[in-house]
Amino acid sequence: MKTCVLGVLCAVILVAPLAVIAQEPAGVPEELRNLTSEQANHTAFTFDHDMLQSAAGFLNDGEGPPMRLNSITFENYRYHEPAFYLPETMHALVRSFDAAGWKHLVDQHASARDAATPQKPLTDLWLHFRGPDIDNVMVLVRGVRQVSVIEVSGELRPLDLVHLSGHFGIPKVDSGAVMVPAPPGR
Secondary structure (H helix, E strand, O other): OHHHHHHHHHHHHHHOOOOOOOOOOOOHHHHHHOOEOOOEEEEEEEEOHHHHHHOHHHHHOOOOOOOEEEEEEEEEEEEOOOOOEOHHHHHHHHHHHHHOOOEEEEEOOOOHHHHHOOOOOEEEEEEEEEOOEEEEEEEEEEOOOEEEEEEEEEEEOHHHHHHHOOOOOOOOOOOOOOEEEOOOOO
């Protein structure tokens, strides 16, 4: 059943216009393309509002009011060689989000060396709030040979992020992970 639904969603993606795209600060696409010293193969797709409405039953699990999502965008950058993440480009990415009022959460156990040449995937999470609700989320997962970017736009409660995990390629929330607010400028 899930395979059939995934096939239908993929078919819809190919023919539906990508009308609503998650908002991100200026300069972020360029910073993501230049995040490493390696040449990347890049793929991206977006689930727009109509596609997400069709899949609403899978996301809400009957718990609480439905999420009001505008879009979910996925980007993957794959590298032929292990990537070296350029610290100055990562800092520019962080500054772009900070300047636009986003809150940055990072894995508290990542050293500077691991940030440049990770041996296991590292996750950065940016949240943008409108009052008590979250209106945009960006997840950046940096691995040895791949970067995944997931952008979610819409009106979300913090608990909604847990409900989204494990769906549409969004990583499942790891109960052992400890995410903490990033220090200023990081």
